[in-house]
Amino acid sequence: MMKTFATAAAFCAVLAGTAHAEKIGVAMSLFDDNYLTVLRHNIQSHADALGVQVQMEDALGDIARQQSQIENFVASGVDGIIVMLVDADSGKAMSKIADQAGVPLVFVNMLPANMDKFPAKQAWVGSDEEQAGELQAAEVCKLMGGKGDALILMGQLGTTGQRGRTAAEERVFSNPPCDGIKILDQQTANWMRTPAMDLMTNWNTSxxxxxxxxxxxxxxxxxxxxxxxxxxxxMKDVIVAGVDATQDALAAMKGGDLDVTVYQSAKGQGEGALDTVLKIAKGDSFEHKVTVPFELVTPANLDAYLKKN
Incomplete structure (x- = not known):
């Protein structure tokens, strides 16, 4: 009988130890975004598969709101935090909050600005934004024959995606064999479809x-x-390129409207972020920076991406 009690006690201790690292707060910059919706769902489905409890919060694009969410996660005693930043420049403040509280923090997708070295219990899981811009621009250059006029629609100013992708596009178009491409204008549409439609309409009208x-x-x-x-x-007279390879974009490519996109693995980033924060919480070894590669998508390899994410 004593052996039975000892076995039961040991089993309960294992369960308690496991549960200790299974309450994770997730602060997303914006729920109402196609790619971030897929990212969020991948975090949730991976958590469900692992038996991990996650609490999702929407910052609604507000930096102060997101910082408050981080503070609330810390106060509620979560075992780890995953954050998709509203703005790259806000990362250091949120890093400091979690570090001072000793709570593991993993940034997903957006790399905090000027953060060359993370605190001991922090990491980033995402993709190299310049790689996306380079893949995209090089394919556009190829389709244009290295010459012609182009317009650039930028994401929210100050985000690592906007900075990295735009810088790479500009670099590709300013160097041989693509330096015959002239950028007529570049403006932000804040990652959103309707503002981009309005901006493109204005360009057309002008x-x-x-x-x-x-x-x-x-x-x-x-x-x-x-x-x-x-x-x-x-649409046969203009080349249109995007990034993310969302289902809507792939459908547009299948219909002949979109020429180029770049696959960003929401599955790889979402699962990687959750796995990393759990490793930190459990005291396991982990990488401070985990890079998930981008992949070029064109009509030639479209079918391979229709069921991804």
Whole structure:
């Protein structure tokens, strides 16, 4: 009988130890975004598979709101935090809050600005934004034959995605064999479809007739396509490129409207972020920076991506 009690006690201790690292707070910059929705769902489904409890919070694009969510997670005693930042420059403040409380923190997708070295219990899981811009711009250059006029739709200013992707696009178009491509204009549409549609409409109205529209993400590319088609532009006459390879974008590519996108693995980032924060919480070894590669998607390899994410 004593052996039975000892075995039961040991089993309960194991359960208690496991549960200790299984309450994770997740602060997302914005729920109402196609890619971030897929990212969020991948975190949730992976948590469900592992038996981990996650609490999801929507910052609604508000930095102060997100910082408050981090503070609330710490106060509620979570075992770890995952955060998709509203703004790259806000990362250091949130890093400091978690570090002072000794709570593991993993940034997902957006790398905090100027953070070359993370505190002991912190990490980042995401993708190299410049790689996305390079893959995208190089393919656009190839389709344009290295010359012509282009417009760039940028994401929210100050985010690592906007900075990295735009910098890479500019670099590709300013160097051989792509230096015959002229950037007519570049403006932000804040990652969103409707603002991109409005901006593209304004460009059309002003008389701009680009051979290519290069968007920092798929949502803006889709907005541009809507505006171009509404203006009577034949989509065979303009190259449109995005990033993320969302299902809507892949459908647009299958329909012949979108020419280029770059697959960003929401599954790889979401599962990687949860696995990393659990490793930190349990005291296991982990990498402070985990990079998930981008992949070029064109009509030639489209079928391989239709069921991803």
């Amino acid at each position: 008389g701009m007739k680009p051979q290519a529209v290069v968007a920092n993400n798929d949502e803006m590319a889709l907005g541009a396509i809507q505006a171009l088609k509404s203006s009577g532009v034949d």
